[in-house]
Amino acid sequence: MAASEEELYILDKHLGEMIESIVYKYGYNVDVESEYEELLEFIHRRLVKAWFRGRKPSPEELEAALKNAKRRKRRHLEVLLSFLISRYAARNGPVYVQQHSDWRDDYY
Numbered sequence: 001m002a003a004s005e006e007e008l009y010i011l012d013k014h015l016g017e018m019i020e021s022i023v024y025k026y027g028y029n030v031d032v033e034s035e036y037e038e039l040l041e042f043i044h045r046r047l048v049k050a051w052f053r054g055r056k057p058s059p060e061e062l063e064a065a066l067k068n069a070k071r072r073k074r075r076h077l078e079v080l081l082s083f084l085i086s087r088y089a090a091r092n093g094p095v096y097v098q099q100h101s102d103w104r105d106d107y108y
Contacts, residue, residue: 003044006059011040014066015081019043022082028089042088043081 003011019039023030030039048056051065069077 003041004059007044007062008037008040010059010063010066011044014063014070015043015077018078018081019085022078022085026082026086028085029092030085030089039085039088043084046084046087 020032022028023032032039047065048054048062051057052061057065
């Protein structure tokens with residue numbers, strides 16, 4: 001079930017900043033510049049499956065569910081998005097990007 005342009009726009013509008021923040025905060029192996037639309041589609045498929053039991057919601061239903069989740073259960077939504085992004089990143093190989101070492105690692 002492919003997401004429509006309108007559904008992707010709604011996801012981006014409500015979750016875009018949160019997704020980018022999670023990717024950078026946890027260093028997930030996702031190139032936001034080139035893979036963003038594919039990542040949004042992955043998240044859309046998983047949210048529809050979990051929240052609507054696979055029934056394709058109308059754009060209004062999807063937007064209402066996202067607004068409700070952001071307002072009432074923001075932390076749960078962040079955890080769910082982090083999990084989904086990590087699942088998406090696992091398709092690309094290692095989940096995390098290699099972080100730069102701390103300067104103290106060279107001396108101890």
